[in-house]
Amino acid sequence: MKHTSICLLAIMTSLTAFAAPETVAKKTSIAVTKVVVTKSLENSLKAKGGAESLSRVVESMNSNLSSAFLSTRKFDVLTRTDLDALVAEQQFGESGNVDSKTAPQAGKFKGAQYIVTVAIDDYKDYMRKRNFGTLNKITETRIIRFGAVANLIDATTGSIKESTNFIISNEGRAEEDSRADTSSGDLTDSVIATLTRSMCNNIAFKISDIIYPAKIIGKTGKTIMFNRAADSGVKLGDVYEVFALGEVMIDPDTGETLGSEETLIGTIKVISVLPKFSKGVIVGEDNGIEKGQVLRLKENPKPEKSDTQDEEEL
Known part of the structure; x- marks a missing residue:
């Protein structure tokens, strides 16, 4: 009887483990x-x-x-x-x-x-x-x-x-x-x-x-995958700079966390936007680009105003 109870307990424990919801x-x-x-x-x-x-x-x-x-x-x-x-x-x-x-x-x-x-x-x-x-x-x-x-x-x-x-x-x-x-x-x-x-x-x-911040979730050769999709504003041709995160910086006066030191190590250009993630190709040198590093969108310079136009405020 004792042996049977132990077996039932083991079975119930294993079933509970399989039925446990994903985190x-x-x-x-x-x-x-x-x-x-x-x-x-x-x-x-x-x-x-x-x-x-x-x-x-x-x-x-x-x-x-x-x-x-x-x-x-x-x-x-x-x-x-x-x-x-x-x-x-x-x-x-x-x-x-x-x-x-x-x-x-x-x-x-x-x-x-x-x-x-x-x-x-x-x-x-x-x-x-x-x-x-x-x-x-x-x-x-x-x-x-x-x-x-x-x-x-x-x-x-x-x-x-x-x-x-x-x-x-x-x-x-x-x-x-x-x-x-x-x-x-x-x-x-x-x-x-x-x-x-x-x-x-x-x-x-x-x-x-x-x-x-956008992060690299995978890398194959010069192609990298990152956790941004079309509904996150990513577009084909977008250029992102890749940063390696360093030591966490603390304000010595207030104790406030000021973020991590960031080192620019490369640039990628978006070549594919998928429902769950996007792909980019490394442009220029690869100074140690790897999974987990941060991407930041490189802002395009604003075009200068044309000399052929006049503006009249209403």
């Missing part, structure tokens, strides 16, 4: 607040009477920003609507009408590890004129351009981990936007929606790269 990596929780406009920009546009299209931009960004972070598949996202409701509940909890032991505490955003704030600090809405002297022709296109500052805040300390500037414009879509302009000159909702979706994606991809 699921916990995503980083992130709270996305409402997009705002800086006071100086808001006052300037009100004085000029040009705040209407900007309000449409803000509305569109607030509709798309959380979705952009969700599409990276890196985060559990707390939306602006949830934040508004939580803040209201926190304020009620601090009013003295609720037991302090059960009331939600200020700053505890459902366990959010990071908070993302976005402020639009630059906005231009103007007509661009191009004079083609040899063709005796002048063209006009409505251009919209806006810039934003995104802050990544550590929710546990309240300190800003990273602050990044973004600028986007429909300048490269001149022909399409020309057809989209209305008789009043305002950009259509579809053009504004396209710009704001691109801005939101750029912010989400950048924040994702700050928290989870």
Whole structure:
């Protein structure tokens, strides 16, 4: 009987081991607040009477920003609507009408590890004129351009981990936007929606790269594989610099971790974008590129403004 019990226990233990669920990596929780406009920009546009299209931009960004972070598949996202409701509940909890032991505490955003704030600090809405002297022709296109500052805040300390500037414009879509302009000159909702979706994606991809830098997951000859796909903003022809991580650096005054020392050891160019990962080929020298090293997108220089165009702000 004792022998039988031991056998049954062994069988149950082995079955439990086989039935055990796979370990699921916990995503980083992130709270996305409402997009705002800086006071100086808001006052300037009100004085000029040009705040209407900007309000449409803000509305569109607030509709798309959380979705952009969700599409990276890196985060559990707390939306602006949830934040508004939580803040209201926190304020009620601090009013003295609720037991302090059960009331939600200020700053505890459902366990959010990071908070993302976005402020639009630059906005231009103007007509661009191009004079083609040899063709005796002048063209006009409505251009919209806006810039934003995104802050990544550590929710546990309240300190800003990273602050990044973004600028986007429909300048490269001149022909399409020309057809989209209305008789009043305002950009259509579809053009504004396209710009704001691109801005939101750029912010989400950048924040994702700050928290989870792209890393090499495999190497065969000059071909390397890394953990980024199309839904992470990777495109054919993108150029990434490869960095080897060194010693972790600590601020001697505050004890704060400042990150790891990084040494540039090579460059890769994306040749294939797959559903789960991407492939690149090493360009130039290979100074020890290997699995686990960090990739950072190499920014393209901005093209200089053509001498043939004039700009007239509306």
